[in-house]
Amino acid sequence: MDKSLARSQGLWEERWHPLREEWVVIAAHRQHRPWSGAMVAASSPTAPAYVADCYLCPGNARVGGAANPRYEGPYVFTNDHPCVGPEAPEVPTLPPSPYRVRRADGLARVLCYSPKHNLSMAEMSDEMICDIVGVWRQQTAELGARAEVQHVLCFENKGEVVGVSNPHPHGQIYATNFVFKTIEQELLASRRYLNETGRTLFTDIIAAEQAEGRRILYEDEHVIAFVPYFARYAYEVYVTPKRTVPHIFALRDEETQALARALKMVTVRFDNLWRMSFPYVMALHQAPTDGGDYRTFHFFLAFHPPLRQPDVLKYLAGPEIGGGNFISDTSPEAKAAELLAVSTTHYREWRNEHDSKRA
Ligand SMILES: [Zn+2]
Numbered sequence: 001m002d003k004s005l006a007r008s009q010g011l012w013e014e015r016w017h018p019l020r021e022e023w024v025v026i027a028a029h030r031q032h033r034p035w036s037g038a039m040v041a042a043s044s045p046t047a048p049a050y051v052a053d054c055y056l057c058p059g060n061a062r063v064g065g066a067a068n069p070r071y072e073g074p075y076v077f078t079n080d081h082p083c084v085g086p087e088a089p090e091v092p093t094l095p096p097s098p099y100r101v102r103r104a105d106g107l108a109r110v111l112c113y114s115p116k117h118n119l120s121m122a123e124m125s126d127e128m129i130c131d132i133v134g135v136w137r138q139q140t141a142e143l144g145a146r147a148e149v150q151h152v153l154c155f156e157n158k159g160e161v162v163g164v165s166n167p168h169p170h171g172q173i174y175a176t177n178f179v180f181k182t183i184e185q186e187l188l189a190s191r192r193y194l195n196e197t198g199r200t201l202f203t204d205i206i207a208a209e210q211a212e213g214r215r216i217l218y219e220d221e222h223v224i225a226f227v228p229y230f231a232r233y234a235y236e237v238y239v240t241p242k243r244t245v246p247h248i249f250a251l252r253d254e255e256t257q258a259l260a261r262a263l264k265m266v267t268v269r270f271d272n273l274w275r276m277s278f279p280y281v282m283a284l285h286q287a288p289t290d291g292g293d294y295r296t297f298h299f300f301l302a303f304h305p306p307l308r309q310p311d312v313l314k315y316l317a318g319p320e321i322g323g324g325n326f327i328s329d330t331s332p333e334a335k336a337a338e339l340l341a342v343s344t345t346h347y348r349e350w351r352n353e354h355d356s357k358r359a
Contacts, residue, residue: 011331017230018193018201019186022324024230028331047118047167055080056168058115068112073128074135075112076173082108084176105148106176111135113169120158120169120277122267123346129260132171136284137249137256143175144247144289151179151288154248159279161306161313171282179288186285187297194296200244202298215336218265222258225266227336232326234308234335235273237266240300246287248299259301265344266303272342280305 010028017024055062058070064080078085084106091101113121113132121129140152156171157164179187193201209216209226217237218225225239239262241255251259270278281304287294308314308329319327343350 011333015230017232018205019189020182021185021189021192024232024325025319025327026331027327027329028334030329049116049118051117051168054117054166054168056110056112056166056170057117071112071115074114074131076109076135076139079108079110079172084108084174102177106174107143107146107149108175109139109143109173111139111154111171111173113171117168120267120271121263122271122278123348124264126257126260126264129263130257133248133251133256133260133263136173137251139173140247140284140286140289141249143173146175148177149175150290151176151183152286153180153183153283154286155281155283157281159277159306161279162281179290182283183285183288187287187294190296190298200296200298202240202300203244206240206242214333217269217336217339218262220258220261222255223262225262227332227339229332231332231335232328233304233306233314234328234330235270235278235303235305235339236332237303237339238300239263239266239303240298244296244298246294246297246299247289248284248286250299263301268344268346269339269342270303270305272347273338274310275347276310278305279307 010030011026012029014023014025016022050057052060054060056068058068058072058075061067062077062080066077066080068075068077084104085108086105088104091103095101111132113119114124114128119128121132124132136154140154143149143152153174153176154171155174158169190201193199193204197204205228206224208229209224210219212229215227215229216224217227218239222243223239223241225237227236228238239259241251241259243255245251267278270280283302283304285300285302287297287299306313314329319325
C-alpha cells in the first residue's frame with residue numbers, strides 16, 4: 001500500500017504507553033476489512049428490579065447457604081467462591097527450583113452496587129455512585145490495614161462477554177498477599193520517569209491530554225476523564241482525580257463527589273453509544289498497602305471495554321497473548337469523538353420522556 005493511501009484510510013503508527021512502558025500499534029487504516037467472525041448477541045432489553053433466584057438480590061439465599069440481608073444501599077460480603085482466602089489450604093509439598101509455591105492467602109469480597117437487580121452505574125444517581133466510591137474507600141482502608149494484605153484491587157466485570165453470568169450490578173474486591181503486575185509496572189514506570197525528569201508521570205499524562213483536548217470526555221475542577229492517547233482497547237477510558245493521591249481513601253469529599261459525576265458521565269456515554277448496556281472491565285489502580293512510600297503514585301480508574309462494534313469483540317491473540325503488546329484497530333481520537341457525540345442523558349430516560357409525552 002502506498003503511504004498516501006494508508007493516510008487517507010486512517011491512522012497507522014505506534015504509540016508509547018508510558019505507564020506500561022511498551023508500544024501500542026495503532027492500525028486503524030484497516031478497520032474496514034471484512035469481518036466474518038463471532039457475533040455477540042445483544043443483551044435482553046429490560047430486567048426486573050428483583051429476581052427471586054438471584055443470589056445477589058436482597059433477602060435471597062446464596063450458594064454457601066447464607067442469606068443476604070434486606071440491604072438498601074451498597075452491600076459487601078465475602079465471596080462464596082473466593083480465589084484467595086483464609087480457608088486456603090497449606091501447601092503440602094515444595095516444588096523443585098526454580099518453581100515456588102505458597103498458600104493463596106488474602107480476602108475476596110463482592111460489592112453489590114444497590115439492591116436493584118436492573119440498576120447499573122449508568123442509571124444510578126450521582127449520590128448512589130458516591131456511595132459506591134465510599135465503599136471502595138472504606139474497603140481499601142480496612143483491608144489494606146491488614147498485615148497479610150499487600151494490595152487491594154477493586155474492579156467490576158460487566159456483561160456476559162466478559163464472563164459475568166449474573167447481571168445484578170456488582171463489583172469485586174481482591175485483597176492479596178502480592179501486588180498485581182500492572183500496578184508493579186506502573187510503580188516502576190512512575191519511579192523511572194520521576195528520576196529522569198523530576199516530574200510525576202500521571203500529572204504529565206493529564207497535562208498532555210489537556211494540551212490536545214480532543215480525547216477528554218469530562219473535566220471539572222477536581223477530576224478528568226479521557227480516552228488515553230495510547231489506548232489499547234477501542235473505547236478505553238481513564239477517570240482520575242487531578243490531584244495525585246496513591247489510594248482512593250485519600251480523596252477529599254469534593255473529589256469523591258466529582259469522581260462520582262465523572263463515572264456517571266462516562267457510563268452513560270458508553271450505554272448511549274449503541275443503546276445497550278455497555279460491557280467493560282473496570283479496575284481501580286491504587287498503590288500497594290504494604291507500608292511503602294507511594295506518594296508519587298497517582299490513583300485512577302480504567303475502563304477496558306471488550307467490544308469494537310456492537311457485536312464484534314476485540315480478541316486477544318498472537319500479538320497480545322503471544323507477544324505481550326497490543327494491536328489496536330481503532331484511532332483513540334475517532335473513538336473519543338464517538339463518545340462525545342452521544343447524549344449525556346441515558347437512553348432509557350429518553351424513552352421515558354417520549355412515553356410521558358405520549359401519555
Ligand atoms: Zn439480583
